[in-house]
Amino acid sequence: MKLGVVGKGGVGKTTVSALLARELTARGRRVLAVDTDSNPNLGLSLGLDATQVDALPTVPRSIVVGNRGDLTVEEIMADYAVSTPAGVSVMSALRVTEAGAGCTCGGHATVRSLLGEALDVAVEDTIIDMEAGIEHLSRSGGTLANADVLVLVMEPSRKAVITAQRTIALARELGIARWIGVGNKVDESQRSLLVDLCADHDVPLDVALPADVELVAADRLALPLDRGVAAGIWAGVERLADLVLDREAVSADPS
Ligand SMILES: Nc1ncnc2c1ncn2[C@@H]1O[C@H](COP(=O)(O)OP(=O)(O)OP(=O)(O)O)[C@@H](O)[C@H]1O
Numbered sequence: 001m002k003l004g005v006v007g008k009g010g011v012g013k014t015t016v017s018a019l020l021a022r023e024l025t026a027r028g029r030r031v032l033a034v035d036t037d038s039n040p041n042l043g044l045s046l047g048l049d050a051t052q053v054d055a056l057p058t059v060p061r062s063i064v065v066g067n068r069g070d071l072t073v074e075e076i077m078a079d080y081a082v083s084t085p086a087g088v089s090v091m092s093a094l095r096v097t098e099a100g101a102g103c104t105c106g107g108h109a110t111v112r113s114l115l116g117e118a119l120d121v122a123v124e125d126t127i128i129d130m131e132a133g134i135e136h137l138s139r140s141g142g143t144l145a146n147a148d149v150l151v152l153v154m155e156p157s158r159k160a161v162i163t164a165q166r167t168i169a170l171a172r173e174l175g176i177a178r179w180i181g182v183g184n185k186v187d188e189s190q191r192s193l194l195v196d197l198c199a200d201h202d203v204p205l206d207v208a209l210p211a212d213v214e215l216v217a218a219d220r221l222a223l224p225l226d227r228g229v230a231a232g233i234w235a236g237v238e239r240l241a242d243l244v245l246d247r248e249a250v251s252a253d254p255s
């Protein structure tokens with residue numbers, strides 16, 4: 001499966017990407033997690049230390065679009081993906097290494113092209129942890145045009161749900177067939193608010209992950225997000241993994 005994890009800023013895309021990557025790996029699947037944040041942090045949540053994250057090579061645009069010679073997907077993986085203690089391979093696609101280095105268009109093209117490759121020869125699941133917002137879908141060609149499924153992460157807020165609604169409209173235009181609505185940081189007191197907001201904006205709410213103080217503490221210390229952290233969140237992560245793997249199950253575009 002090729003998954004794009006998308007949503008408004010700060011809703012928990014990187015957290016959900018790391019948790020889902022771990023859960024799929026625990027089920028015996030080979031998982032590639034791609035960090036598209038120009039300030040990448042996904043590797044930290046998967047158990048790399050800061051030095052290792054800084055040393056992650058960035059996939060150059062020339063490798064995956066245009067003349068990439070005869071590099072196979074396996075060779076791209078070998079050169080640019082790093083194994084993490086979580087068992088997930090991680091790749092950095094949009095890093096900005098110099099101030100004033102310019103835009104990240106090349107990185108977006110890289111992700112689009114990478115998703116278009118037959119990645120399944122090397123990995124079973126590819127999880128793209130996207131930058132905030134919807135620019136990656138509206139960009140010409142759509143960075144995530146080749147994704148099988150979008151994971152729409154939402155906090156219980158109208159703005160987060162409206163972002164998901166806009167994302168769905170763009171996904172339809174791009175021909176992406178499936179999306180899964182994930183509520184995150186959902187306190188019991190806000191659950192019905194989120195249910196109502198999703199209903200108002202025609203956004204599915206397939207899974208709700210609770211707000212968990214242990215996740216915040218782990219994030220502050222840049223600790224890996226494993227089963228020892230935030231025991232209360234894993235049941236929801238398991239349900240999300242079930243939905244991801246069940247191609248028939250959820251939110252197939254009704255239109
Ligand atoms: N279920 C949760 N409960 C409590 N805190 C959470 C939860 N999920 C994420 N957070 C916290 O919210 C903050 C933002 O999370 P994260 O970095 O995953 O968001 P993001 O959507 O990737 O952000 P950005 O848009 O900057 O990439 C972090 O401090 C994280 O620990």
Ligand SMILES: [Mg+2]
Binds near residue numbers: 129
């Ligand atoms: Mg993030």
